[in-house]
Amino acid sequence: MSYQPAVSLAEKISRDLAGRIVSGEIAPGARLRQDHIAVEFGASHVPVREAFQRLEAQGLVENLPRRGVRVAPFSLEDLREVAGMRAALEVLALRNAAPHLTKAILDEAEDATRAGDHAGDVHAWEEANRHFHQLILAPCAMPRLLRTINDLHTASARFLFSVWRAEWETPTDRDHRAILAALRAGDVDAAATLLVRHVEWIGGKYGR
Amino acid sequence: MSYQPAVSLAEKISRDLAGRIVSGEIAPGARLRQDHIAVEFGASHVPVREAFQRLEAQGLVENLPRRGVRVAPFSLEDLREVAGMRAALEVLALRNAAPHLTKAILDEAEDATRAGDHAGDVHAWEEANRHFHQLILAPCAMPRLLRTINDLHTASARFLFSVWRAEWETPTDRDHRAILAALRAGDVDAAATLLVRHVEWIGGKYGR
DNA sequence: CCTTTTAAAATTATAGATAATTTGCGAATC
DNA sequence: GATTCGCAAATTATCTATAATTTTAAAAGG
Secondary structure: OOOOOOOOHHHHHHHHHHHHHHOOOOOOOOEEOHHHHHHHHOOOHHHHHHHHHHHHHOOOEEEEOOOEEEEOOOOHHHHHHHHHHHHHHHHHHHHHHHHHOOHHHHHHHHHHHHHHHOOOOHHHHHHHHHHHHHHHHHHHOOHHHHHHHHHHHHHHHHHHHHHHOOOOOOOOOHHHHHHHHHHHOOOHHHHHHHHHHHHHHHHHHHOO | OOOOOOOOHHHHHHHHHHHHHHOOOOOOOOEEOHHHHHHHHOOOHHHHHHHHHHHHHOOOEEEEOOOEEEEOOOOHHHHHHHHHHHHHHHHHHHHHHHHHOOHHHHHHHHHHHHHHHOOOOHHHHHHHHHHHHHHHHHHHOOHHHHHHHHHHHHHHHHHHHHHHOOOOOOOOOHHHHHHHHHHHOOOHHHHHHHHHHHHHHHHHHHOO
């Protein structure tokens, strides 16, 4: 566990814990002890507290003042909420990005879809899926919006990993291709509708 | 400056600074010195750092690692971004809240509209306006969504205060009344359309 | 005069100590 | 047996000191 000087210790701890929360290694509801985490990272508890605050800002933990921090639960209600927010915000981002989408971007997005098709496990798939979304949305150039969407992707990933940890089958992502086809044809409305359906699909499948 | 024990010092500092940033007392772009703020509050710099992190999570400041913190700028691009996000998210919240809206809530929302009409200054108006939105949206019972909307209201308030600080005229809020009328008539689609227009109005007026 | 280098000063980040609050357990009471 | 109270232990929050990094100013070189 060697930390490089360019990134602060608090940030490193935050990233490490985020990965373990998202992957399910640290379970929803689990208490995070600042003193124990500090020992684990060979650090003082002060940057651990700062790391907890970062995780809280990402929605991964809940701070219980003076009583510790616990990993945020992730219920089906959360899933639906996240899916709904993603649908609303990603459409907004897509509509603002559409005038700036180039052939190069769309080609790269197609590569990301292909990478997802060939993903060996759920982590690789989630990464390719997120990359696809980032590619088609980033040209909106709205940093607050993109940041919020990214946090929502992280929340989605928690669910994805917990559901598919036992058995993995690569989803053939026809949705991405349909979105790309609509974007290439300049049909932003169709792309937006497809995007909503794509994002809300998991909410609908597991949200009942 | 007396702090009560129930709320942490970091939280208190954060709230005080947030108020001063939103009101414009601390200007966009201004550097916040952790050591100076600590002296001002008679505290150590560690809870000041924690306060800065809270402000960052709210979008009010930008953290420049190892080089300090500065108040987030608020440009017209930001204004448009925030208006767009609010429109998207508030409609989502409203649609999920609508089945749970009672006559009592709508009456209370009407009271809030009236309070806004009689507001003596922009702060009172903003408070009544925010209260109105909170009342009609809270029954969606989606905490992440409501939290995000609240942060966006805070961002909107920054602009409102800076534009209207010199001259104040009470806006007669016909939008709120139209939204309420649609909600009372059970016409959620119309209410949503009106809400979008209401939220995006400032973005459109000042965003060109 | 402009650019680069160096060292000191200033500022931020973290460690370890201390203060404040919460938790847990045993004893007392009903 | 259930509830309440008191106290010690455990845990979190803040303070002070120190370490690490950045900024600034002066000196040196072209």
